[in-house]
Each structure stands twice: as structure tokens, then as C-alpha cells.
Amino acid sequence: MATTLQSLRFPFHPSITPPNSHTYPSSTVHYTPKSNTFNSSFIATRNKRLLSSRALNSEYSPTVAENLGDVSIFTAAGESVLFKDLWDQEQGIAVVALLRHFGCPCCWELASTLKESKSRFDAAGVKLIAVGVGAPNKARILAERLPFPMDCLYADPDRKAYNFFDLYYGFGRTFFNPASASVLSRFDALQKAVKNYTIEATPDDRSGVLQQGGMFVFRGKELLYARKDEGTGDHAPLDDVFDVCCKVPVT
Secondary structure, three states: OOOOHHHOOOOOOOOOOOOOOOOOOOOOOOOOOOOOOOOHHHHHHHHHOOOOHHHHHOOOOOOHHHHHOOOEEEEOOOOEEEHHHOOOOOOOEEEEEEEEEOOOHHHHHHHHHHHHHHHHHHHOOEEEEEEEEOOHHHHHHHHHHOOOOHHHEEEOOOOHHHHHOOOOEOHHHHHOOHHHHHHHHHHHHHHHHOOOOOHHHOOOOHHHHHEOOEEEEEEOOEEEEEEEOOOOOOOOOHHHHHHHHHHOOOO
């Protein structure tokens, strides 16, 4: 049976008990999509976040990619792999999209958008890497049902990469951040993406559903673009990502 958004509870998570130890921190550097005008409080929050990705890059050290290289995750087939082996560490350009988790419908929407954009990444010589929270078998559910190319999909059940980038985590970020309202502007795309959705893709460790994602662009070991998702469904504008990729000469 086709899944409808009406059958899912915003922000699309199984029932969990809010942990006492996790609250979302105040962010010193923010960034948000260009067009979200739902109410005055959301607009005010959005305007405070309209800073460049270059400013957000300052959160990370120049050696961030070198340290990231030692982080291990899994292919969708279940094989362990180091980040440094995912793209050419000399001059290769890679877009690294950290989804929330494989059972998040908003991440099915993002994965669908990335899949539709893959030919453009390929034409620009850019390696697409999508990572999600959950075991490899959960990644395969998304890959098979969305569908999504398995050779671009990786699983991070222990959230090693997410912790490395210090991506947002917690009950407040997941359920109550105003940035999550951005998903309302993409309702049709979201409805289409969850056509074959199943909650079975949700991580067995339910604490993983409180993880937020982010988007990063590398050239070799150089970080070109970095953006943390402020809330559920608050994805990086792909036009900004393409702009970074297209400006970088491919050798």
C-alpha cells in the first residue's frame, strides 16, 4: 500500500521517550534555504541564519578531512570502509550528504533529490556520497524501495561521522526547531518520495532518530562547503552545492 504523509506523524518518527540529557544547543553560525515564509517567528529565525557557508566552514580545522579519513563506516553491502577511501584525496571532488536516518521520510526525499541530480554530479566529475544512520540492512531497504544507487550509499550505525562533524542531536532539534517548517514548502516532492516508504528502515537503536544531518563538499582534503541541518527536513539548498562544485576546476 502506498504511504501517504497523512499516515505519518510529523516529524516522521516512531514513538520515543524524550531523553533528559539531550537538548539542542544554541548555534553560533547558521544557514538556511532561501525561500521559507510561513510565519513571523520562522522568518525571524531564518533571517538570523542567513550567513554564508564560508563562515560555517570556520567551525572546522584545516585538517578536518585528514582526521575524518580515519572514521570507518559501512557500505550498503555491509563492508567496512574508511572515509579516506571514498574519494580521491588529492584533487577529487566529493559531495558528502549525511542523512538523518534511513527511516526518516524527509531523508527519502533528500535521497530522491540527490539521485535525480546524480547525472549532473557525474558530468562535473563529482563523487556523490550519501550516509545514513542505521545498519547496512536498513540502507538496503532505502536503496531497494526508493530506489537509490547502492554504490553511493553508506551506513553509519554508531553515528561516528555525525559525531565527528558535531552535527545537531536531540529531542528539541528533531521535533521543535522552527527550521523544520521548511519541509512544508516541499510537500509534493515529499509525498512522491515516500510512495514506497516503510518504517522498517528505522534504526533498531531508536536513539538514532534524534540525529540531524548535514552537507559537506570536499576537494581532496580541502573542505569547500559545510552546512549543518538546523532541524528535521532543513536540507542544504542543492543550488548552493552545485555552485560550489561548478566553480571548482576538475583536473
